[in-house]
Amino acid sequence: MKFLSEYRDPELVKEYIQELHRITTKNWTLMEICGGQTHSLVKNGILDMLPEKITMVHGPGCPVCVTSVSVIDEAVWLAEQPNHILCSFGDMLRVPGSKKSLLEAKAAGADVRILYSPLEAVELAKQNPNKEVIFFAVGFETTAPANALSVVHAAQQNLLNYSILASHVLVPPAMEAILSDEANVIDAFLAAGHVCTIMGLEEYYPVAEKYKIPIVVTGFEPVDLLQGILMAVNQLEKEEYKVENQYSRAVLREGNKMAKDTIQKVFSISDRVWRGIGSIPQSGFEVNERYKLYNARLKFHIDIPFAEENKECISGDIMKGLKKPKQCPNFGSKCKPEHPLGAPMVSSEGACAAYYHYSSDTIAQ
Amino acid sequence: MCLAIPGKIIAITEQLDETFRKGKVSFGGILKEVSLYMVPEAIVGDYVLVHVGVAINIVDEEEAKLTFSYLKSMGEVEELNTPDSIKNNS
Numbered sequence A: 001m002k003f004l005s006e007y008r009d010p011e012l013v014k015e016y017i018q019e020l021h022r023i024t025t026k027n028w029t030l031m032e033i034c035g036g037q038t039h040s041l042v043k044n045g046i047l048d049m050l051p052e053k054i055t056m057v058h059g060p061g062c063p064v065c066v067t068s069v070s071v072i073d074e075a076v077w078l079a080e081q082p083n084h085i086l087c088s089f090g091d092m093l094r095v096p097g098s099k100k101s102l103l104e105a106k107a108a109g110a111d112v113r114i115l116y117s118p119l120e121a122v123e124l125a126k127q128n129p130n131k132e133v134i135f136f137a138v139g140f141e142t143t144a145p146a147n148a149l150s151v152v153h154a155a156q157q158n159l160l161n162y163s164i165l166a167s168h169v170l171v172p173p174a175m176e177a178i179l180s181d182e183a184n185v186i187d188a189f190l191a192a193g194h195v196c197t198i199m200g201l202e203e204y205y206p207v208a209e210k211y212k213i214p215i216v217v218t219g220f221e222p223v224d225l226l227q228g229i230l231m232a233v234n235q236l237e238k239e240e241y242k243v244e245n246q247y248s249r250a251v252l253r254e255g256n257k258m259a260k261d262t263i264q265k266v267f268s269i270s271d272r273v274w275r276g277i278g279s280i281p282q283s284g285f286e287v288n289e290r291y292k293l294y295n296a297r298l299k300f301h302i303d304i305p306f307a308e309e310n311k312e313c314i315s316g317d318i319m320k321g322l323k324k325p326k327q328c329p330n331f332g333s334k335c336k337p338e339h340p341l342g343a344p345m346v347s348s349e350g351a352c353a354a355y356y357h358y359s360s361d362t363i364a365q
Numbered sequence B: 001m002c003l004a005i006p007g008k009i010i011a012i013t014e015q016l017d018e019t020f021r022k023g024k025v026s027f028g029g030i031l032k033e034v035s036l037y038m039v040p041e042a043i044v045g046d047y048v049l050v051h052v053g054v055a056i057n058i059v060d061e062e063e064a065k066l067t068f069s070y071l072k073s074m075g076e077v078e079e080l081n082t083p084d085s086i087k088n089n090s
């Protein structure tokens, strides 16, 4: 465990932990949605400080982890076509597709570039008029405005050699999929702070109401997470179910209007296959009719067979909160960050990788 | 890749029209060109939360500094040094 003094506000951390111990009378299972939160909970040793009655399970909020095998195959196929430059966030490169990862495609000669921003990909398209530049647009609602903006920018400059492969996923439909699963064990959610910076709170009220479940929009620093957990447990103990905003310093109730408008301009809502979970209706963004010239799927007539997931990986159970990473028989043996079998072992925001790197009990194993 | 990192706008570098604005943002000394499209009211000197090259919100200065030092201590600002990132011409 870390020393208290290492935290940004050690006194507050201490206070929240004491308060949590004081108010918790029943067993509660909470799910944090965002992979950044998972990473912070594990890395900062917060799981070890919570009362025994509180169990944290780790949700599907890591875009790297939920991008399906078939979409990785699409990206690999796009990268392998002559005269193509496939651009991606770095985390995606090691995610295994059905035959290979983008990193393996790159090693075999495909032009795959790691970029910090989709806007850089638009620049790249401008600099390389004789090449097709495709951005692998993954992410949750947080990333959607940037990816949408890249399309708006490209259209405005009449760049016809730019397109995106969209694999966007949305938080509220995933929450509903988890809650309506028969095996559901979740009593409360910590919603993802930066997702709500964009989207605001509105879409969470119906979910809280329908499933009678507390939802606390929470940041990712230790004090945020502890305060978010405290707010959720407080509601649970009082049998309340409200949407609360722990992260008001970065989240307004209405979100960011410009960002939401940009998303709406470029994307429409579509069904999406989540790796490990399966298809969730109306849970993703696809480039809409108006910007179809910028949709790589249509532009290059991608037609590759649907790929089955690796059956050895139990990431679906982990992302639904039914199992912990170390309950996977492959954890740390057949599946390690250097040789990932499944996506949650790839990104540092994936639950398996977070446990592998930081959890004291796995290190002791 | 999911985090937004706070930084300070030190210059407006490009203004195509009212909305298409870019600015130079300093993340504890690391400079990046950032789109200010989503934060039309932001001005030089403001602190903004930046996610994959796009500012998504204006934040309080004190708060921005604390968050940045937390992220830095956790090694979470590495993505600003993405290897293949193309050079900006500006």
Ligand code: SF4
Residues within 6 Å of the ligand: A312, A313, A314, A315, A318, A325, A328, A329, A330, A331, A332, A335, A336, A340, A341, A342, A343, A344, A345, A352
């Ligand atoms: S340890 Fe590996 S194989 Fe097991 S669930 Fe995690 S990613 Fe999948």
